[in-house]
Amino acid sequence: MTKTPTKHQQTQSGMALTTVLVFSAVAIIIITLGITLTVIQASSSRQFIAAEQALTLAEAGMENALIRLIRDPNYSGETLTLTAGTATITVVADGTNRIVTVVGENATASRHLQAIVAEENGSSVLTSWQEI
Numbered sequence: 001m002t003k004t005p006t007k008h009q010q011t012q013s014g015m016a017l018t019t020v021l022v023f024s025a026v027a028i029i030i031i032t033l034g035i036t037l038t039v040i041q042a043s044s045s046r047q048f049i050a051a052e053q054a055l056t057l058a059e060a061g062m063e064n065a066l067i068r069l070i071r072d073p074n075y076s077g078e079t080l081t082l083t084a085g086t087a088t089i090t091v092v093a094d095g096t097n098r099i100v101t102v103v104g105e106n107a108t109a110s111r112h113l114q115a116i117v118a119e120e121n122g123s124s125v126l127t128s129w130q131e132i
Contacts, residue, residue, distance in 0.1 A: 050109040053084050055131070058104025058113045061087025062129070065100045069117055070124050073098075096120075097127075 061080055068075045069091060077089040077100075085106035092099045098117040103110055115129040 054104045054109040054111040058111045061102040065089045
């Protein structure tokens, strides 16, 4: 003969099931949030690395442009194709100054630099270099 559970036993069984369900739901929410934060962090890190790489390309292009401009005052720019991307150099004459603009680009980011080179007493002088 089987015993029928008492009302007290049924209540305890229902409370145990409710507790398990609540703890399971909380655990699923915490795990989901953890995974989401990890994915967001990884994406942010990739974007940061791509932007830093683009800045490095722009800096390499700027250094190349400044050397070329010192050697040839009529240098007007070029596009350098490097392993990680490109550096597009533009040189514009503005009176006795040369405005050098470089765009460093890779697959997902670009950074822009600008420098001003002044002609003073027959020599080229770098008067500013900034990211724009």
